[in-house]
Amino acid sequence: MSEATVSTTAELLAELAGLEDPKMRAVNERHGDDHGVNLSKLRAIAKRLKTQQPLARELWATDDTAARLLSLLICRPKEFDGGELDSMLRASRAPKVADWLVNYVVKKNVHAEDLRVAWMDDADPVVASAGWALTSDRVAKGRSGGLDLPKLLDTIEAQMKDAPGRLQWAMNQTLATIGIEHEEHRARALDIGERLEVLKDYPTPPNCTSPFAPSWINEIVRRKEAV
Template sequence: MSTVLTPESSVADVQAALAELEDPKMRAVNEKHGDDFGVNLSKLRALAKALKSNQELAEELWGTKDTATRLVAILICKPQGFSLNELERWLREARTPKVQGWFISYVVKKSKHLEELRQILIADSDPIVASAGWELTAHQVVKAPDVLDLSALLDEIEAEMKSAPERLQWAMNNTLAQIGIEHEEYRGKALAIGDKLQVLADYPTPPGCTSPFAPIWINEMVRRRSAND
């Protein structure tokens, strides 16, 4: 018999429902990308929807440290209810790519503390924590560039991206590409840095998809925008 979740469900109920959805094949695929869960995300979202918004339950779910359970916690938490310290704590504890990505997208980007948190994280010595800071920087490049020194960011990327650990390198590359796409005055410098460093130049890209190699990514997005003008 399937576990039915309601707004009154407990942590044990949520974990029982998630266990019923566990798919070993999906877990194997996710593990290749650094994630340790095997639940279809559409089904996980449906479970969260049944729980409705509930910050207290979200805190309890987060405390389990289980990836799938934490994804549910992110979906039912209240983004505006987090203090700066709480945002920082959750992000430091978000070690897997999917949990970190969802928390950034669904919670931090909706918070009034975004920029202050970005400044704290980007300078962290832990590359996973710093990668969150760089992902927020890529967001600010698009949404709030006036709070950034884009030239200094490009210099830092040029000096450090080549040797950065994978997660951090990916986030820095995202920032590099967004600067080149969004800011014409820095596009030439961004393209030159990408060509010089060759980060992700050989990344396997499926047909019909755009390579994450910054010069290809930048030029393709600029071309698309020009075609739509």
């Protein structure tokens, strides 16, 4: 019998609790994530468990952040319906949980596009940020067909400056992605970024690309042209 078949939710919660690092929790809490588990160790548990949809649902139901992150690593993304994913996102208050849900599950689900459209204008900024993240992903992967890019830039220009943090970040990413991937819209994307100055002073480590849209656009375009 494999180790995966004998792991219960209670056992996994105890294992995750044993991995709690107070210093890591303090760092994570500054970003809104209430857990102190090293993500490499969390991924190692997921690798051991492999894919287990029933267990993933049980872990999600615990409402524990580390357990939910583990749940997202062992679930089957295609087995959720749109309503479930919508409910899961609205229950994802920890930024890392919402981020992993969108990137590891929603993007692989057949309902991703319907959810993207529904979430874009949601009154909850966390939900709206997920819609913008999915939009940025479509642009980045060359699937902009059907997207009204000038209208997206209009919305970004009008709303990004005063948007709440996570929504602002996602809108800024979409702005940068449009500027990078669409030369015909690059000048306007650069202009919007320069005028709004969103994330202009964001602390960026050496050798990393600034999230300030004009810097981001110019750097990635330079790299592409250098290839």
